[in-house]
Amino acid sequence: MNQKKLVSVVVTIPAYNEAATVGQIIEAIPRDIPAVKNIDVVVINDGSTDGTAEVAARAGAKVVSFSHNRGLGAAFSEGFRTALGLGADIIVNIDADGQFNPEDIPKLVSPIIEGQADMVTASRFANPDLIPEMPWIKKWGNRRVANIVNKLAGQSLCDVSCGFRAYSRDVALRATLLGGHTYTHEVILDLAFRGLRIIEVPVKVRGVRKVGESKVAGNLWKYGWNSLVIMLRAYRDYRPMRVFGGISAIFLILASFCGGFVLIHFLRTGAFSPYIFVAFLGAGFGFISLICYITALLAGMLNRLRILQDEQLFLLRKQEYSPDNEIKPP
Numbered sequence: 001m002n003q004k005k006l007v008s009v010v011v012t013i014p015a016y017n018e019a020a021t022v023g024q025i026i027e028a029i030p031r032d033i034p035a036v037k038n039i040d041v042v043v044i045n046d047g048s049t050d051g052t053a054e055v056a057a058r059a060g061a062k063v064v065s066f067s068h069n070r071g072l073g074a075a076f077s078e079g080f081r082t083a084l085g086l087g088a089d090i091i092v093n094i095d096a097d098g099q100f101n102p103e104d105i106p107k108l109v110s111p112i113i114e115g116q117a118d119m120v121t122a123s124r125f126a127n128p129d130l131i132p133e134m135p136w137i138k139k140w141g142n143r144r145v146a147n148i149v150n151k152l153a154g155q156s157l158c159d160v161s162c163g164f165r166a167y168s169r170d171v172a173l174r175a176t177l178l179g180g181h182t183y184t185h186e187v188i189l190d191l192a193f194r195g196l197r198i199i200e201v202p203v204k205v206r207g208v209r210k211v212g213e214s215k216v217a218g219n220l221w222k223y224g225w226n227s228l229v230i231m232l233r234a235y236r237d238y239r240p241m242r243v244f245g246g247i248s249a250i251f252l253i254l255a256s257f258c259g260g261f262v263l264i265h266f267l268r269t270g271a272f273s274p275y276i277f278v279a280f281l282g283a284g285f286g287f288i289s290l291i292c293y294i295t296a297l298l299a300g301m302l303n304r305l306r307i308l309q310d311e312q313l314f315l316l317r318k319q320e321y322s323p324d325n326e327i328k329p330p
Contacts, residue, residue: 006037009109010088012079014072014163015096016046019055025094026059028102035113036090042082043096044075052096062086072163076183080172084321091167100164104203108166111199118171118196119187121157122164127202141224148228149185152235153192157200160188161227164203171196173317176310185231193238237306240299248292251285258282 011029015022026041033039043056047069057063064082066075076093083091090109094100100122111117125131125142142161149160161184167175175190177183191198236243259282262275272279 006035007089007109007113008038008040008087009033009036009090009092009105010040010042010083010086011092011094011102011105012042012044012076012083013056013061013094013096014044014046014075014079015048015052015056016069016072016075017048017050017052018096019048019050019052021098022052022096023055023059025096025098025102026056026061030103030105033106033109036109040083040086040088042079042086044079044082046070046072046075073177073183073186077177080167080175084169084172084317087321087323088172089169091169091172093163093165093167095163099206100203101205104164104201105166107201107203108164111201112166112168116197117199118168119191119198120166121159121188121198121200122162122203122205123157123159123200124162124203124205125158126200130202130204132205145185145224145227148231149188152231153189155188155192155198157188157198159200160185164205173321174310174314176313185227186234189231189234189238193234238303240303241296244292244296244299248289248296251289251292255282255285255289258285 013022013025022043026043029039029041031039041061043053043061043063045053045056045063045065047066053063053065062082064078066078079093080091090112092105092108094102094105104122108120108122111120125146131139142159146157146160150156163184165187171191174194174196175187177186177190188198258278262272262279262282265275266272
């Protein structure tokens with residue numbers, strides 16, 4: 001992005017029953033950032049029943065409300081759509097619970113303005129001096145999830161679960177998210193597989209909520225399971241040859257082992273008994289391997305089609321959200 005060009009920033013805040021804190025977050029958002037010409041704030045009210053929408057509107061934010069709770073992933077995607085409609089060059093997403101400091105927004109948008117990154121994520125763990133107070137199980141879980149995402153995406157990020165992030169307009173136009181539960185891990189995988197640049201910026205956060213409980217990670221085991229499912233689905237969709245090809249290779253090895261065992265026994269004794277069942281087992285493994293290999297080939301073809309469709313979707317979105325079609329903020 002041209003450093004001399006002034007950009008528009010839209011701050012999106014997904015919120016579900018966060019009336020106690022959302023107003024403070026909106027009021028704390030800096031309005032004067034170098035190279036930024038204007039800042040709009042959008043709150044995605046995810047079916048709140050505690051007056052979150054009213055508090056956000058009084059604080060000066062544009063409010064988009066769902067009739068019922070649809071999940072963080074859906075709220076995040078709606079934030080992208082609304083921000084693009086407002087003509088955002090950069091979209092900053094921040095949680096409504098007060099865990100993050102809005103004063104850190106300039107740290108996140110600066111690398112995008114300077115053309116150094118396509119997405120910048122705040123990191124709670126990149127700087128050992130800034131690691132927040134939190135239960136040990138959450139720290140352990142964050143490390144394990146980061147290891148999995150980094151392994152799948154080929155990244156080296158310290159924090160992949162942080163929702164405080166800045167995205168370029170190009171990222172918002174290209175992103176395709178399918179998970180309704182959460183989005184943090186899926187976004188990193190999606191962007192990494194597309195070859196877009198991701199960096200993280202250390203920030204100081206509050207590790208323990210002052211009000212209420214986490215709407216996403218309240219049940220850590222459920223959160224971990226749902227996140228794992230989303231990550232594996234994303235990896236399957238973007239790397240189908242590795243997934244199905246790997247499964248095919250495993251069953252081929254098992255089939256070869258069974259076949260080799262029976263063949264050696266036959267060469268020694270001239271008979272297949274009493275290991276005929278091993279021969280049938282090997283044949284079964286071989287059949288499964290063949291099916292998985294065919295599936296890998298078909299999935300690879302579908303992946304090529306998906307790449308072409310993603311490019312077409314990008315062009316359609318680019319046309320839909322062109323400056324001529326921008327929504328004027330209230």
